[in-house]
Amino acid sequence: MPEPSEQPLLVCKPKKIESWRIFKIMSEFIEGFDILRRYGLAASFFGSARATLGDDSYNRAEELARRLSKKGFAVITGGSAGIMQAANKGAYGAGGASLGLNIRLPDSQVYNPYLTEKFVFDHFFVRKVMLTYSSEVYIYFPGGFGTLDEFFEIVTLIQTKKIQKVPIVLFGKDYWGPLLGFIDKVLYQEHKAIDKSDMDLYVLVDSVDEAYEYIAKNVMC
Template sequence: MGNPEAQGPPPEEQRLGPVVRRRQQVKPGTTDQRLLDTVGDSDWVHTDPWRVMRIQSEFVEGFGALAELPSAISVFGSARTRPGDPEYEAGVRLGKGLAEAGFAVITGGGPGAMEAANKGAREAGGISVGLGIELPYEEGLNPHVDIGVNFRYFFVRKTMFVKYAQGFVVLPGGFGTLDELFEALTLVQTRKVTRFPIVLYGSYYWGGLVDWLHNTLVAQGKASGRDLLLFHVTDDVDEAVTLVTKEAGR
């Protein structure tokens, strides 16, 4: 006689584009009705499907703003680096050197080391780009940015740093800087990007991390010794420019 449940009434079903809802998950009304209903609540603007549209729009805006950039290098570093500090001055010289080598300079657009690199690029007549992020304590784009894009989502912003750059130079920085550094290393290690030089400026700052990578990460078999060849460490701004631009094809 077959399955008794199969002989009963079919479950209530609702199709919303590619989504199928059944039984208690069926929503009242139709998509068009909810779109045109001006009396309804506004909670829908905070739902995940709506966030997808915002994410998509951020990608579109970023691609549109940066698509015509010349070859570029992304520079990372601490927002807490103060003007007059040796690291700030190194950032200015780095920005100048990259611009003079024919590269646009992309930073996170904030203060500190980012401002320094943007300032150097602008003073050298290069293209100075800032990719900002919406944060409760962020000051906004620094005044040396020529092309600026503000993002809501870190992962969209991080895509832009890699997509439109031919290499990274990493000045001393905090968690955000480390995040960008290790993402770049992972992308190169897994060959998601190729021909992508990564230069760490300041052996006094990065030396402890490099030692840990060698003595712990590689020593315990969590990474290969050749992975340490994915980046360079230097204390010389001119060498940093030479390394990143040479490997980037200039």
């Protein structure tokens, strides 16, 4: 087997840099923040787009959003199906503000029908910033990679003090329990990769009443 070469890798062709895209990105940031500025108290819901009407998580997300809306919260989601639709449906049915921050995809564009306002992003990272800085509480129902990514994003930003501490609610002990056990046993106890206090950045709940009462007591207006 030949020895690996120590010569530096050469770029076959220059990367195409579309400098003009910065203006589109800037416009999305400006428009996105202008929209969010119109809302005061807000709750962001995250979770699987695959949840369907009749699923326990769907029904609970709808009920929690309905109750928070009646308390004066605007409900913010990614504007698509599943848990996002459930939360928007709850807020919409209660007569509250129901905002969807959606993403433009090449093959399809899915909106749920329970939005009082929506905004479509071309860039995932701009949309993620909007969802990150949008609310006084972040509520995570069971979901896929996107939900986990959004959870760890918020936890990291709070841990590193890049944003102020806000309540993080993890809904569903069957789903979140194993992950939190891994964080405790592997990250904290075995590898000392986090502090014990980092595990106080979120709360695990298993009922709408429990979630609602925690939010009502801990959201600072």
